[in-house]
Amino acid sequence: xxxxxxxxxxxxxxxxxxxxxxxxxxxxxxxxxxxxxxxxxxxxxxxxxxxxxxxxxxxxxxxxxxxxxxxxxxxxxxxxxxxxxxxxxxxxxxxxxxxxxxxxxxxxxxxxxxxxxxxxxxxxxxxxxxxxxxxxxxxxxxxxxxxxxxxxxxxxxxxxxxxxxxxxxxxxxxxxxxxxxxxxxxxxxxxxxxxxxxxxxxxxxxxxxxxxxxxxxxxxxxxxxxxxxxxxxxxxxxxxxxxxxxxxxxxxxxxxxxxxxxxxxxxxxxxxxxxxxxxxxxxxxxxxxxxxxx
Amino acid sequence: xxxxxxxxxxxxxxxxxxxxxxxxxxxxxxxxxxxxxxxxxxxxxxxxxxxxxxxxxxxxxxxxxxxxxxxxxxxxxxxxxxxxxxxxxxxxxxxxxxxxxxxxxxxxxxxxxxxxxxxxxxxxxxxxxxxxxxxxxxxxxxxxxxxxxxxxxxxxxxxxxxxxxxxxxxxxxxxxxxxxxxxxxxxxxxxxxxxxxxxxxxxxxxxxxxxxxxxxxxxxxxxxxxxxxxxxxxxxxxxxxxxxxxxxxxxxxxxxxxxxxxxxxxxxxxxxxxxxxxxxxxxxxxxxxxxxxxxxxxxxxxxxxxxxxxxxxxxxxxxxxxxxxxxxxxxxxxxxxxxxxxxxxxxxxxxxxxxxxxxxxxxxxxxxxxxxxxxx
Numbered sequence: 001x002x003x004x005x006x007x008x009x010x011x012x013x014x015x016x017x018x019x020x021x022x023x024x025x026x027x028x029x030x031x032x033x034x035x036x037x038x039x040x041x042x043x044x045x046x047x048x049x050x051x052x053x054x055x056x057x058x059x060x061x062x063x064x065x066x067x068x069x070x071x072x073x074x075x076x077x078x079x080x081x082x083x084x085x086x087x088x089x090x091x092x093x094x095x096x097x098x099x100x101x102x103x104x105x106x107x108x109x110x111x112x113x114x115x116x117x118x119x120x121x122x123x124x125x126x127x128x129x130x131x132x133x134x135x136x137x138x139x140x141x142x143x144x145x146x147x148x149x150x151x152x153x154x155x156x157x158x159x160x161x162x163x164x165x166x167x168x169x170x171x172x173x174x175x176x177x178x179x180x181x182x183x184x185x186x187x188x189x190x191x192x193x194x195x196x197x198x199x200x201x202x203x204x205x206x207x208x209x210x211x212x213x214x215x216x217x218x219x220x221x222x223x224x225x226x227x228x229x230x231x232x233x234x235x236x237x238x239x240x241x242x243x244x245x246x247x248x249x250x251x252x253x254x255x256x257x258x259x260x261x262x263x264x265x266x267x268x269x270x271x272x273x274x275x276x277x278x279x280x281x282x283x284x285x286x287x288x289x290x291x292x293x294x
Numbered sequence: 295x296x297x298x299x300x301x302x303x304x305x306x307x308x309x310x311x312x313x314x315x316x317x318x319x320x321x322x323x324x325x326x327x328x329x330x331x332x333x334x335x336x337x338x339x340x341x342x343x344x345x346x347x348x349x350x351x352x353x354x355x356x357x358x359x360x361x362x363x364x365x366x367x368x369x370x371x372x373x374x375x376x377x378x379x380x381x382x383x384x385x386x387x388x389x390x391x392x393x394x395x396x397x398x399x400x401x402x403x404x405x406x407x408x409x410x411x412x413x414x415x416x417x418x419x420x421x422x423x424x425x426x427x428x429x430x431x432x433x434x435x436x437x438x439x440x441x442x443x444x445x446x447x448x449x450x451x452x453x454x455x456x457x458x459x460x461x462x463x464x465x466x467x468x469x470x471x472x473x474x475x476x477x478x479x480x481x482x483x484x485x486x487x488x489x490x491x492x493x494x495x496x497x498x499x500x501x502x503x504x505x506x507x508x509x510x511x512x513x514x515x516x517x518x519x520x521x522x523x524x525x526x527x528x529x530x531x532x533x534x535x536x537x538x539x540x541x542x543x544x545x546x547x548x549x550x551x552x553x554x555x556x557x558x559x560x561x562x563x564x565x566x567x568x569x570x571x572x573x574x575x576x577x578x579x580x581x582x583x584x585x586x587x588x589x590x591x592x593x594x595x596x597x598x599x600x601x602x603x604x605x606x607x608x609x610x611x612x613x614x615x616x617x618x619x620x621x622x623x624x625x626x627x628x629x630x631x632x633x634x635x636x637x638x639x640x641x642x643x644x645x646x647x648x649x650x651x652x653x654x655x656x657x658x659x660x661x662x663x664x665x666x667x668x669x670x
Contacts, residue, residue, distance in 0.1 A: 002513075005512070005513060008509065008538070009505060009506065009509050012503075013505075121334070121336075122554055123529075123554075123558055125529075125557060125558045125559075125560055128561070133539045140539045142537040142538065142539075144537060145537075214503075215502040215503070215530055216502075216526075216529075216530070216558060218526075221502075224500070256503075256506055257506075258506075259505075259506030259507065260506040260509055260510060264495055264496065264497060264506045264507040264510065265469045265495075265496035265497060266498070267498070267501070267506065268498060
């Protein structure tokens with residue numbers, strides 16, 4: 001295989017990896033703050049994708065950045081509302097964590113069916129946000145993929161800055177580390193927790209618009225993608241922000257290259273086998289490579 | 295049972311009063327229709343149901359068959375083989391149908407056919423293309439659509455005749471009976487015509503990212519791509535291939551032959567060529583197809599899709615056979631059905647000794663977002 005073809009595959013792998021990373025970030029942020037494995041994350045992504053598409057239907061000439069914002073807003077509001085209306089109530093009633101996690105599965109099925117009602121059960125096509133190709137020497141790359149990779153990285157950097165430099169971001173970090181101490185120094189737990197879910201939802205919404213524009217929007221699209229992103233988060237080390245980013249991109253690359261060099265028909269199986277192999281060597285995931293992985 | 299029948303009759307009083315007076319005097323002739331009226335293939339089931347109902351209503355308005363009304367018992371198999379078998383048993387024993395239409399998918403049609411064979415009920419399969427269905431020595435099965443191997447051979451003939459420059463083919467298919475069956479048949483028949491297969495790729499049903507497969511296919515340096523997919527995956531494959539800036543000609547399966555395919559693939563669908571059991575684009579001069587189009591427009595304001603045409607032909611053939619048989623009994627109906635020779639939406643329809651139609655499949659190309667006759 002030529003070098004140019006390899007690079008094209010790599011760009012494709014990184015782009016899909018960015019989608020996994022954004023979703024995996026959501027999983028990790030939520031698990032760190034609340035202990036909940038948020039299985040509805042994939043469906044939040046799907047709703048973000050659908051809302052981005054609906055925004056495009058309303059305004060066909062909408063700039064891709066605004067479509068992305070529409071998806072992020074929808075995902076953020078939805079996930080924030082789920083925390084405020086469902087998970088917080090369950091926690092206050094002292095429902096065991098495992099049961100709350102089961103509730104997230106229930107919500108994911110509910111969202112899937114709601115989307116089926118609202119947007120129908122047929123896959124929906126995103127209009128092409130970009131056309132033509134970017135040519136670099138022999139290399140011809142779809143601008144779609146470059147946009148996804150570029151935007152994905154930009155959002156992840158923005159998230160890092162938000163978490164390390166702003167007050168609400170630091171508050172979220174604080175409740176993730178020690179909720180009691182955080183409350184003692186005057187952080188509003190309820191608000192910060194809802195904020196964490198909203199940020200995680202916005203990440204998922206962005207992933208939804210990206211995935212939709214690359215493929216299409218479909219009421220079932222969140223299931224397998226959400227699962228893979230969860231695997232990516234595990235690969236990175238559940239609860240680790242950097243690990244989730246790295247895990248997503250690595251999983252995207254493994255999956256794509258595995259399909260090219262091993263077998264394309266059993267691509268999903270290859271990804272999962274590698275996950276098990278990596279966890280055998282690094283039980284804490286990639287975050288375990290660093291001494292202070294949490 | 296008697297209540298819904300009476301209410302059905304009550305719903306159409308003014309339409310054909312004299313004919314109905316005769317029809318009412320005797321019990322209706324009952325036929326069964328089963329397909330996926332719910333679930334992921336519901337669109338096919340819906341089309342099948344609409345076409346059968348249109349033919350039945352027209353028949354009944356004109357006096358039915360031999361003065362007796364036809365009553366269609368519909369049942370939803372949801373695309374599930376076990377459900378189809380249960381329905382077949384019920385049709386044969388409780389509903390006592392003289393003939394059954396169905397189903398859409400090959401597994402559901404196959405499992406029902408085993409029951410119909412035991413119970414000796416004539417069955418007309420609508421859209422299921424699996425070759426096996428009619429190759430098991432079952433004398434009670436007929437099929438409206440052209441089976442997969444015949445479709446493949448029609449496509450290969452078309453390629454050899456119209457696209458002689460395409461010599462080296464790379465294939466991609468969904469990793470199930472439908473996909474593998476199509477690609478294997480294609481390989482066999484294409485090699486017989488002197489074409490070569492330079493690459494073969496598969497993917498799991500429901501996959502959305504085909505970067506890896508398409509990269510490998512392009513690496514094999516083919517003249518053209520053959521894709522044996524259903525329309526959702528097919529649309530993605532085409533879009534992703536075009537996003538890779540590849541202009542390779544694409545030949546596809548009858549899985550593309552639904553309006554949603556062009557909808558999903560968008561501009562990438564332009565120039566794609568596929569084989570289909572029926573296309574309104576190649577039926578401009580066919581009076582039966584035009585009649586179907588007019589009736590469907592009047593009843594549902596729709597343009598006929600492939601399933602409409604296949605079900606329409608099946609129902610017309612069935613009712614004509616019941617009429618020729620002269621009595622509403624299963625065995626005579628089966629025998630007259632075998633002697634079918636009539637004008638259909640796809641030309642002259644006859645069944646061979648296995649029960650398959652002796653028709654040549656249309657091949658279409660997408661131009662300006664619509665099907666056009668590729669042989670023209």
